[in-house]
Amino acid sequence: MSSFDVIVVGAGHAGCEAAAAAARRGARVALVTLRSDDPGTLSCNPAVGGIGKGHLVTEIDALGGIMGRVTDAARLQSRLLNRSKGPAVQGPRAQVDRKLYRAAMAETLAAFSTLTIVPAAVEGLIITHGRIVGVQTSCGRLDAAAVILTTGTFLGGVMHIGAEREVGGRVGAQASDLGSALRAMGLPVSRLKTGTPARLDGRSIDWAALDWQYGDADDPRLSRFGRSNGRPALPCAITRTNATTHQIIRDHLGESALYGGHINSVGPRYCPSIEDKVVRFGDRDGHQIFLEPEGYDDITIYPNGLSTSLPLAVQEKFIASIKGLERARILRAGYAIEYDHVDPRALTPGLAAKDIPGLFLAGQINGTTGYEEAAAQGLVAGANAAAAALGLDKLIIDRTAAYIGVMIDDLTTHGVAEPYRMFTSRAEYRLRLRADNADQRLTPIGIGAGLVPPAHAARFATDQARREAGRTLLESLSASPHQLAAHGIDVRQDGQVRTLFEWLRFPAVTHAAARRVWPELAALSDELLASLAVDANYAAYVARQEAEVAAVRRDEALALPTDLDFAAVAGLSKEMIERLSKARPLTLGAASRVPGITPAALIALLPHTSRNRIAA
Amino acid sequence: MTDTIAALASGRPPAALAVIRLSGPAAFAAVAALAGRVPPPRRMSLCRLHHDGALLDEALVAVFPGPNSASGEDLAEFHLHGGPAVVSGVLAALTAHPGIRLAEPGEYTRRAFANGRMDLAQVEGLADLVAAETASQRDQALALAGGALGRLADSWRERCLDILAEAEAGLDFAEDEADVAERLDEAAREQLLAMASELDQLLADSARAARIRDGLTIVVTGPPNVGKSSLVNALAMRDAAIVTPIAGTTRDAIEVPVDLGGIAAVLIDTAGLRDTDDPVEAEGIARARQRAARADLVISVASADAPHWPAPAPVPPKTLMLLNKCDLALPVLPAGALSVSASTGAGMATLRDWLTNFARQATRPGEPALLAHARHRAAFADAHAALVDAAHAPEPVLRAESLRIAAHAFARVAGRIGVDDVLDRIFSRFCIGK
Structure with a gap:
């Protein structure tokens, strides 16, 4: 029998990212998987990233995660998608070499001194006084304060080729029957399917x-x-x-x-x-x-x-x-493969099971599809499992801050009717949530949570200082349309003197042209200038969204009790009671996003809210 | 658990009949307690109502089981004899029942809204309907309460979402799947500008909608002592304004509502226009000029014994030149002018016809005009601006952003919280995914 802080069951993308996140927060982690060379296996297509998905990878990276680095080490080719559509929806994607990916993952995980890979099959969950305390494996019992299940398609996996069916999690690997254990604990389990080509x-x-x-x-x-x-x-x-x-x-x-x-x-x-x-x-x-x-x-x-x-x-x-x-x-x-998943409405925004302390779920088990979706959940679950075990702050990312927040909020308030994949159209504040500013949005949160390696934090501080200096420079330089015309830049002669930051919004003011007019720009890298130009371009839209974002955050701060009996709330119709009881939102903001909830129902909930921290 | 609410739904007793409404989970139990049975649903049944062994009334009772009732809950109506003692007796008997209390003002409607029986525009329409005084106000309110505006906003939202789905598909899937055509933006721009100009017309028409709801404003101006107040009183058929032979009697504007053939209007009697040293009167005259500038119609009155009219305001609204006191003299009338005598009534019928005609033209009561509320106009105007932005957006992602704003503005009209079904649209239309 061995004792850990956190046990991660499954070493797919969710499991690896979860184990790494928990280890970065200082937890002793057991990563339990069938074979010790499993971590980093790409079960489906040999590609990582894309539109929406690439955004998730850059967010994982900004929080100190490993998926982006492993992908870069394994890349066969890479592209930035949507180059013509606007920076907000540009996402990087790489085709990867399966063997290099697995090797890079093994190397990355090996660098965590408190992370142990345990080759074993998990046969049961050990629950004492309603709280999870460990797992029973084919090689004995493991104890831990928190357990993360990242079972992917292995949970009750059944593969179909025509009329043939075979039990298993992927070709050549056995399935897990933890599903019945989850059902026995009262978690809502149902079936989804996915498939793979020849x-x-x-x-x-x-x-x-x-x-x-x-x-x-x-x-x-x-x-x-x-x-x-x-x-x-x-x-x-x-x-x-x-x-x-x-x-x-x-x-x-x-x-x-x-x-x-x-x-x-x-x-x-x-x-x-x-x-x-x-x-x-x-x-x-x-x-x-x-x-x-x-x-x-x-x-x-x-x-x-x-x-x-x-x-x-x-x-x-x-x-x-x-x-x-x-x-x-x-x-x-x-x-085609069918597998068990848990209705994610049973989870908190920290991906903890609401009713089983110490249990966390991440990845396909929550009804998502895709490596990147899984890894992003893994990071959040890993950070929060470590928090539960070590008494640290929870990591809650709201939907105004990141695609990770959008995804987890969608999952935990709407549940899933089909496997959930990230799209940029799922984010209401898409213009703020860009791949190029993921570090600005999330690295400070990651540093606060102890998730970001010191070298990355130092690099972030340098980047930020450069960025601020760059922004100051752009706002200190200015020109009239007349002056620009003298440099051969074709802009409307409205006589309006604008700062360079404002001019960058105008298509005629290309970066090359700006560098010609202002030699001082030599101090800015192309990448930084491009990123600042995006800020300039979206400034008006982003400002308009700020008020909305503030309203969302205000509603997010209004917590509803975990055990609120919606049937007892005065003024709620039967239909509202039914919908709310299914979703069990933990904040007024989450309640407002439950489909079909009326403004009147939110007013009825208001007296039951408190300005407490969100339970996770 | 939700309370059951009871209230008198009809006018103040005594009256021939009184209607008490009861809504909520305890409604039918209370009916059974008073009437001895729950009559078959949605049919009037004659019942004897008892409480504490005493007969309260012999009444018609109808029950409407939820959720298909007006409030979305179990609902009952008692059609009583309209005496105060009957009404108070039945209300007392009902509120003595556990879980039943008197309703707050507007609570039935609030419940209907909460239960999804009405959208926000319908609630507003219902409030208008209860307040409607003229036939055209009633028609407009009925259209609103019937959900016409909600449907209009929804159909606009649908149109935005259709284009948005195309735009979003281009953003999320174009690089993956050749099936999502890269729609060239020219077609989308044309479509968006066409929608914007359609909205423009709707908004232009909203002034008419506001006139129906709030009434036309007709300002009566002219020099002092030409009989403006007498004229207003004659049109209103009551003594609303003080009339004296002294010039400068009317100092502040007096508003008198009138019904012009089913269309509401407000006549505004103003201070006579003249140079004065009296600061109070001068202020009244300044206000009179302001009111005239904003009016739907100005009746510029002159006296038959001194038939000249002041020069029109810089941007004159529609003006009717009217000669009063035609019993004193009858000079030649300029084209389009009318003459009356407010004191003898001569010419008043013609004036009334003229005004009714004007009101009809200004409001076109037969045609629906829905954007009567400032909230609705603001939402439609926001959507209009967003569609124009979308048409001129420099990049696809900003076009999508503007379309989202437009769709959201329409969703606001019906008070729906926007859960966009853009993805559903994308998946039904395009074969997405590798």
Whole structure:
């Protein structure tokens, strides 16, 4: 029997980030996983980041997390998405090498002296007096003040290929039956599904027939502290399904696990199987498929967009109908997987189970999908589990401050009807929540919580000082439209003298032009000037949102008692009582975001609020 | 648990009938206690009401089970004989029942709102309906209470969300999935500007809506002693303003409501316009000029024995030149002018017809005009500004931001808390995801 502060069950993206966060706060952590080389396994596509997801990775990075650095070390190619759409929605994404990713993760975790990887299967949770005190594993009992479950698709996992079904968390790995233990503790457990495509042998693909997609020339990083792996970037390729592909799928639809009645749980609408695409969007003549390499010294190709649960023979047939894949060899069949998840409305904004002290949940178990969503929750759960074990401050991030806050608030107030993925459109204050300012928004919080390594904190202080000096410089320089015109800059001659900070809003005042007019700008790096220009661009919008943000924060400060009996609140209708009792919001702000809650219901709740700190 | 509330819903007794309403979980138990049974739902039933062994009244009783009742709760109505003792007896019997108390003002409506039976615009419409004095006010309030404005705002919100869904799909998914076309912004800009100009017309029409709700203002001006106050009294058919032969009798503006063929109007009698050393009168004259400048109609009165009119104000509202005291003399009338005698009544019928006609034209009572409340106008104006911003936004993310502001402004009208269903729209329209 060994004793720890925090036990993390599962070493996927949520588990690794949770263990690392708890360790950074000084906790003794056991990371329990089936095999000691599990940490950092990418079960699905070989890519990290994207729009919304890339924002999450930069936020994790700003809080001292590890995902961005590990991704940079493993990158095959990287791009900044949405370059033309405006800085607020630009997110970095990298294709990664699976083996390098796992190696970088192992190395990163090994650097934490208080973190122990325990190769074992967790068979039960040990509860004493209603509080979790440890776990029972295949190798004995482990004790800890806090336990984080990050079971991913392993919780009651069942894989489907056509009519075949197999119990397991992913190919070649056993499933966990902790689900029944969670049900027994009264947690609301239900089923979700997701899927993965067949893997192809890259040597059997006709690459010359396809369009290639390259990474960006400037090779953007996901972490401010990321380092290049020194290898050249690899291209992906793009192909499309066609009418023949769709006809084959239609002809065999009844054999799909999904449409043959073998799966009833809900899958994500935004990551549909190819069967779903053909059924729901029958009018389209084709769907784009990305062929993504899985590594530098790996022949495996991940055909992104072909997730399926059709029988292997049908998979072979429809894949062969796609341009470039006529002779493609399948290394492993695609499959659908069903798994247990807990209704996240049972959790606090700190990802603690409301009714079971010491228990935390993060990742797919909370109904999300995606590596980045999982890792971001892992960080929050890890920080709060360490807080519970060591008596530290909780880490609560509200939705006005970060995508992490948006996600956790959405999960804990709305619950999930399908696997939850981050989109920028989920954030009401999107213009404030940018990848380029994640450090400004979150690093001070991370430093306060002891989550940010000293070297990163020092770098942040330098960056901030430079930034403030840069902003002061931009506001101290000014020019009239006439003066700009003398430099060949075409702006409206309204006679208005503006500071450079204001001028940067005007498309004609490019950074190159500004540097020509004001040689003093040599003191500012391109990156800093660009980031300050974004501030200038969004200043008016952000100012307008400030009042709203203040109102949200005010409502967030009004706490509702954890054990509030909504049925006993005078003036609430039956419908409101039902909705509130399901969501159990912990603040007036959270209550206001429960779907269908009326302003009148909020007024009725007002007398029950107090200005206490939020329970987490 | 929610209280059950009881209140007299009809006018003050004594009256032929009195209606008492009861709403809340204990309503039907109270009906059973008084009437000995709960009559079948949504039908008037004759019941004998008893309390403490005494017969209170023989009354018609109807029950409406929640949530499909006006308040969204169990609701009962007692149609009583309208004597004060009957009403107070039944109210006393009801409030003696556990869990029943007298309703606060507006509490039924508040419950209907809380239970989702009415949106905010409907609540406002109901308040207008109760206060409506003229036929056109009633029509407008009925449209509002019936949810017409909520539906209008909702349909606008829908239109914004449709474009927003396109915009958001372009932001969140364009790079992943070629299926989300990169919509070129020219089409979106045209569409947004067209919507903005439509809103512009709605807003322009809102002045008419406000006139229906608040009444037309008609200011009566002219030199002293031309009989402005007599005229106002004659139009109002009562002695609202003091009339004397002394010039300068009216100093402060006097407002007299009148009904012009079903359209509300306020006649404003003002101080006679002349040069004066009396500071009180001078202030009254200054105010008279201000009121005239803001009026829907100015009746500029001259006397038949001195038929000249003052020069019009710099930006004159619609002006009717009126010659009073036509019983004293009958000079030639300028084109468009009318002549009356407020004292004999000569020409008054023609004047009344003219005013009614004017009121009809100014308010077009047959056409719905919904943006009567300042709150609604402000929301629509915010949305208008946001749509124009969206049309000219320099980058897609700022276009989306402005569209969000517009959609939110419309959501405010119905008092809905905006849970945007943008994602639902995106997923139903585009095949998203790799």
